Amino acid sequence: MKNFKGLLLLVVMAAVVMFTAACGSNNGNNTANNGGDNAEGGDEASVEGSVVIDGSGTVYPFMAQMAENYMTENENVSVEVSRAGTSAGFKKFLVEEGGTDFNDASRQIKDEEKAQAEELGIDPMEFQVALDGLTFVINPENDWATEMTQEEVVNIFLAEGGVTKWSDINPEWPDEEIKPMGPNENHGTNEFMYETIMEEKDFVDSINLQQEYSTLVDLVSKDKNAIAFFGYGYYENNKDKLGAVAVDFGNGPVEPSLETIGLDDAPYAPFTRPVFTYLNVNLAKEKAQVLDYAKYIMNNAQDVAAETGFAPLSDETIEENLSKLEEIK
Incomplete structure (x- = not known):
């Protein structure tokens, strides 16, 4: 009888263990299903794969830090973030199959590029990511041209x-030839300037146009x-290697900085x-x-902009951009 009671107790305990395990398994399945729902919604589930970005050398520091x-x-x-230049980047972006996922740009997409995208069936979505100030840099030993009017600095680059x-700008300045330089036509900065x-x-x-910004820094x-x-x-x-011209737009010289760069006023x-940046x-x-x-x-655009030498966008622009992304299903 004692042996029978002991056997009965073992059977009951085994049943309890199996029931508990089954409950735990069901809970695990529920968690997995929730994770699947999150993955479908794209909010919390992990993602994997690659993202390929090319384009503007100006935007490169921002996007490289973001990546x-x-x-x-x-x-x-x-x-993967590369910097072929805005125009060269659009050529890699506007490819029927195998184009880049994003193209960074220091100018807006051109009408002919829009037409090419439509012909290829590509839907490029434009997003402002930051504000940049076109800066005129000089050698640290140049202690005479640290301030110029808008007209004076632009005339240096005009034929x-x-x-x-x-x-020629100021008779008191050195009677020596100016060496004007800038990025070449692959870059949106060149197009913005022109x-x-x-x-x-x-x-x-006499202008010396270069593909790499690092080359320009070294030359200056x-x-x-x-x-x-x-x-x-x-x-x-590169403030340790360069100086910047403070430009007088009519109300006194203004040095480019995160505090002075901006639109409107x-x-x-x-x-x-x-x-x-343009998203495919x-x-x-x-x-x-x-x-x-x-x-x-x-x-994260506002934080990364400030970290990489750009003035951040307004909260309103960020919200508008996020709303556009929420419409993509």
């Missing part, structure tokens, strides 16, 4: 400007008669422009990691 931050938080996603020597600042008038014949840092233009971020990161507004919506619909990264950009 580094994102990959730290999302180890299963690889974000019709009539300026070849520093003394189309907006110079009003589509020709560059001076070694030549006291050099002057170049590019985005504020590259100056911010900002002191450096005449030389301020928004910078962009077709690919964002196919690849969860691309859409996830786009949302990450917008949620």
